[in-house]
Amino acid sequence: MNEMVQKKFPKITQEGLDGLRERIGVKIEKTVEPWCYEATRDNIRHYAHGIGDDNPLWCDPEYAKTTKYGDVIALPSFLFATNRIISGYVGGLPGVHAMWSGANWNWHKTITRNMEFRTEAVLKDLIEHETRFAGKAVQQIYHVDFYDAATGDLVADADSWCFRTDRDQARENGTKYTEAKEKGRRVWTEDELQEYYKYYEQETVRGSETRYWDDVNEGDELPTMVKGPMTATGFIAYAQGWGGLYIRANKLAWQLQQKHPSAGPKNKFGIPDCPERVHWEEEFALEVGAPGAYDYGPERTSWLTHQVTNWMGDDGFLRQAKCQVRRHNPEGDIILINGTVVRKFEENGRYLLEIQQRAEQQDGELSAMGSAIVELSKR
Numbered sequence: 001m002n003e004m005v006q007k008k009f010p011k012i013t014q015e016g017l018d019g020l021r022e023r024i025g026v027k028i029e030k031t032v033e034p035w036c037y038e039a040t041r042d043n044i045r046h047y048a049h050g051i052g053d054d055n056p057l058w059c060d061p062e063y064a065k066t067t068k069y070g071d072v073i074a075l076p077s078f079l080f081a082t083n084r085i086i087s088g089y090v091g092g093l094p095g096v097h098a099m100w101s102g103a104n105w106n107w108h109k110t111i112t113r114n115m116e117f118r119t120e121a122v123l124k125d126l127i128e129h130e131t132r133f134a135g136k137a138v139q140q141i142y143h144v145d146f147y148d149a150a151t152g153d154l155v156a157d158a159d160s161w162c163f164r165t166d167r168d169q170a171r172e173n174g175t176k177y178t179e180a181k182e183k184g185r186r187v188w189t190e191d192e193l194q195e196y197y198k199y200y201e202q203e204t205v206r207g208s209e210t211r212y213w214d215d216v217n218e219g220d221e222l223p224t225m226v227k228g229p230m231t232a233t234g235f236i237a238y239a240q241g242w243g244g245l246y247i248r249a250n251k252l253a254w255q256l257q258q259k260h261p262s263a264g265p266k267n268k269f270g271i272p273d274c275p276e277r278v279h280w281e282e283e284f285a286l287e288v289g290a291p292g293a294y295d296y297g298p299e300r301t302s303w304l305t306h307q308v309t310n311w312m313g314d315d316g317f318l319r320q321a322k323c324q325v326r327r328h329n330p331e332g333d334i335i336l337i338n339g340t341v342v343r344k345f346e347e348n349g350r351y352l353l354e355i356q357q358r359a360e361q362q363d364g365e366l367s368a369m370g371s372a373i374v375e376l377s378k379r
Contacts, residue, residue: 008287010095010262011166012138020092020126020140028121032089035243036081039074039115043241047078050241051302052227052234055205057314067208067314074111075309076318077302079146079156081242085121086144086160087298089245095262096164097275097288098140100297102324103160109153110317116149124159131163138164165289180291186332186362188229196334196362199226206313213344213351213376222339222355225307230295230333232280238299239279246274282331292330300325300335304357304370307337312374319352323370327361334362339372351378 036043041061048058056063057073064072080087088100127139141161148155203225228234239247246263248256257264257272264272268283278285278293285293301323308318329335336359343354352375359368 009097009166009265010093012093012096012136012164016093016096017126017128017138020123023091023123024125025122028085028091028123031121032084034082034084034117034119036078037116039078039082039111039113039117041072041113043081044072044074044078044113047081047241048075050238051077051299051306053302053306053309055309056207069110069112069314071113073113074115075302075305076105076107076111076156076321077298077305078111079105079117079158080298080302082117082146083119083121083144084243084245085142086119086158087242087245088160088162090140090142090162090164091123092140093138093164094260095265096166098162098164100325101139101161101163102297103158103301103322105156105158105321107156107318107320109148109155111155115155117155118147118149120145120147129163131165135166137166140164185292185330188332193229196226196228199224199336203310205310206316208314210315211311211313211376212379213353214379216341216344216353216376218341218344220341222307222311222341222357225303225310225337226334227303227337228329228334230329230331230335232293232331235279235293235295235299238296239276242296242298244274244276246276248274285330290328290330292328292332294328294330297325300329300359300368301370303335303337304359304368305372307339307357308355308372308374311339312376315377317375318372319350319375320373321370322372323368325368326366329361329367333367335359335367336362350375352376 045059053075058075061072088098090098121142121144124143125141129137129139131137139161141159143159145154146156265275267273278288278290279296280293282293304323305321337357339355339357341353342356345352352373355372357370361367
């Protein structure tokens with residue numbers, strides 16, 4: 001291992017970790033405002049389109065009038081847009097890279113059109129790890145509750161976590177992507193792309209055709225869902241619906257950088273720019289040890305829930321979803337998501353199904369793994 005690491009970025013320090021540990025269990029009172037305070041028609045549609053989801057239950061009010069909801073509702077993963085902390089806006093360790101790496105969600109109520117949200121967040125835990133990506137890393141876990149601001153009802157709750165990593169160590173000494181970097185980036189032929197585009201042609205939304213619990217068996221497979229090929233344009237499309245963490249323009253960018261100098265590492269023109277540009281600027285992504293500009297973690301979690309909501313239909317309810325992100329998806333990658341029903345059970349008068357999911361890139365490397373629990377109607 002190279003001991004002479006060129007220092008470009010701040011490092012994880014014991015002092016910084018000690019300061020973070022003092023925050024565990026303390027309610028976070030002041031944080032950056034969310035991208036979306038409300039589930040408006042446009043906010044819902046923008047988020048759905050940002051993950052490539054055109055389900056009319058989220059996007060078409062005329063269609064939604066014919067459903068039991070009487071109007072569009074929000075896709076479950078829309079809640080990422082209503083709280084920055086659940087999406088990776090972490091505190092402490094300024095200038096140390098934060099990679100959003102997973103979430104465990106529970107939903108309790110349907111997210112109806114124009115619902116306004118109130119959220120409460122707390123730092124839940126810090127766990128130190130040794131990783132192939134960057135050596136020492138710290139898993140920073142938050143818990144967030146999402147309330148209907150009008151009624152006070154709990155709509156959902158979730159744990160999410162980021163791994164804080166030393167950017168210099170990841171770039172100079174990380175071994176996670178050694179083989180991928182040696183292999184080089186994939187360049188696709190038109191015929192190869194057409195083989196994957198067939199999945200888009202065949203993608204179906206269950207919609208108004210009720211899927212009944214009685215008709216599902218353990219071992220049933222969900223239709224494979226494809227996402228990609230990954231492009232910087234696609235990553236930005238997601239940010240348009242989700243809002244990003246540090247994306248600001250002009251005076252607002254300057255204000256953020258004045259308050260948090262580490263939120264503005266300089267670009268090749270010597271101008272402070274947001275660290276989030278790892279998602280569209282290849283050069284900066286390589287500096288932090290990634291294999292190239294790559295997708296967002298909450299985006300990938302939303303892809304997994306997209307597969308489930310397509311399958312379950314309008315009358316289904318997604319009770320729970322878990323996702324662990326296992327690698328970056330750089331530009332050029334294509335992701336295939338597969339799901340299998342592994343358990344059929346009844347609990348508290350509800351008819352439930354557990355689904356295991358696995359997302360792999362085109363060469364079979366694990367991109368993410370997850371699970372879901374869906375409630376369906378019984379005949």
